Amino acid sequence: MNREELKDFHQRGYFGPFKVYEIDEMRAMWRRERLRLMDRSNAAYGDEGAAAGNTNIANYDRHLDSEFLADHISRPEIVDRVTSVLGPDVLCWRTEFFPKYPGDEGTDWHQADTFANASGKPQIVWPDAEEFGGTVTVWTAFTEANEDTGCLQFIPGTHQTMFYDETKRMHYDPNQINSAEKDGVRRGFFGYDYRELQIDPDWKPDESKAVSMVMRPGEAILFWSTLMHASLPHNGKTDEMRLGFASRYVPTRVNVYPGTDEIEEYGGRVSLDKYGAVLVAGRNDNPHNRIAVSTTTGHPFTTR
Known part of the structure; x- marks a missing residue:
């Protein structure tokens, strides 16, 4: 990212869309990889993740067993832009699939700083001298993402102020899925109501300023997780389902999953025994973070 692009990114909180793959290339790869990903025998969370069923926790960290996703998180089209924001030493600490099927609700407006929003436990912690950081998320469209299929929406410039208190606890209720209409739009948060975390219970996001992120297959958008976003x-x-794949990046000085050996949220629980953050750029001098150097099948990760 050049100087003007970085200036624009810091003002708006997002950059893109930008091309990672050609459209036909992305479609062909996804036809192949979706079949391979049905096999969870080498997944880091294995049967635990499968037991999570349709909850979002089942979609976590498949880059730890998929060669395609392992290479994707380190692609120069992504990492070069991430390092221009975060500096030379960067970890990919989590990836997630975000599928949306015909008839599925949209996603609540939300922000994430420590990602304690569902469990109440911080999952990433920046050094004390830094007020809050969140993560740089790169959301890649594996299929068409438009206003019919449920594309992302952003409210530009909202990434510098947190409107939610992640130390509060949301209450999981799977019966909420596809059941709530908020201000004329069917939105939810994977069985939670994100409004429970609002600092001011009477506050509402200014949706008049929302912009829709229409993306073709193979395009990506880079944004701060503290940016107000929804779908x-x-x-x-x-x-056709809409499928996005989010890879989340932090500087190596950030502590990942401090003081915990499991993830508990969205009605599921998985052990972190096979988890490791991936060094995608530079070097790691933070002894707190466990680093994975290859997938569970032995495919090496690339550090740029």
């Missing part, structure tokens, strides 16, 4: 519902006008 639209999939209105069912097409029978």
Whole structure:
């Protein structure tokens, strides 16, 4: 990212969309990889993740067993831009799939700093001298992402102020999924109501300033997790699912999963025994963080 792009990023809180793969290349790769990913025998969370069923925790960290995703998180189109924001020493600490099927609700407006929003336990902690940091998320469209299929939405410039208190606890209720309409739009948060975390219970995000991130397959958007973001519902006008893959990056000085050996959220629980953050750029001098140097099948990660 050049100087003007960085200035714009710091003002708006996001950059892109930008191309990571050609459209036909992305479609062909996903046709192949979606079948391989059905096999969870080498997944870091294995049967635990499968037991989580349709909850979002089942979609975590498949880069730890998939060669394609392991290479994806280190692609220069992504890492070069991430390091221009975070500096030379960078970890990928989590990845997630975000599928949206015809008829699925949109996602609540939300921000994430420590990612304690569902469990109440901070999952990333920046040094004390830094007020809050969040993560740089790179959300890649594996399929068409538009206003019919449920694309991302951002409210530019909201990344410098937290409107939510992540030390509060949200209450998980799977019956909430696809059941709530908020201000005329069907939105939820994977069985939670994100409004429970609002610092001011009467506050509402200014949706008049929202912008929709329409992306073709193979395009990506880079944004701060503290940026107010949401997604639209999939209105069912097409029978194609919308699939995004989010890779999350932090500087190596950030502590990942401090004081915990499991993730508990979205109605599921997985052990971190096979977990390791991936060094995608530079060097790691933080002894707190456990580093994975290869996938569970032995495919090496690339450090740039």
